[in-house]
Amino acid sequence: MAYSKTTMAARICWPAMALLAISCLQSTASAAPVACPVSISQGSLQLADVPQGWTSYVGSPLYLHAAAPMNGPPEQLGELSDFRQKRLKKGWVDTYRLDGKFPDGKWLACRYGGTGQLTLAMRLDDSIDSCTFTYRQGEHVGERNIAILCR
Secondary structure, rough: OOOOOHHHHHHHHHHHHHHHHHHHHHHHHHHEEOOOOEOOHHOOOOOOOOOOOOOOOOOOOEEEEEEEEEOOHHOOOOOOEEEEEEEOOEEEEEEEEOOOOOOOOOOEEEEOOOOOOOEEOOOOOOOOOOOEEEEOOOOOOEEEEEEEOOO
C-alpha cells in the first residue's frame, strides 16, 4: 500500500506527538497550585480572656502577609531557613527544596496580620519536593498577594 508524504509523516510523528502530550500533561498534573486564604474575616476572630472591664472589638479582617513550607505542624515551629530568593521589579520569589526528611510531614504555613501574628496551616502531600512563593504587594496595609506552586 502506498502512502503520501503527508500521511507517512503523520504516521511517523504521531507516536512522538502523543508521548510529548502525555509528558506535558504529567508535568502539569504534578504541579500543585496551593493557595492560602486571602484573609481571615473579622467575624471569625474572637478574643478570649480579655482583662476585666475591657470589651474586645475586631474592626477588620487580617490579611495574608507571608507563606512558607514548614517541617511539621505549626506548633512545632519547624520553619525552614534554606531557600533561594530572587528579587523582582515589584516583589520577590522564594524557592524551597523539600526533598529531605520530614518525619512529621511537610506543611504550608500562611501568616496573617502586619507581622504574621496568626497562622493557618495545612499538611502538604509527602511527594512534593519543592515550592515556589511569588510575592507582590497587596491592596491593604501589610497585605501581600502570594502565588504558590508546589511540585
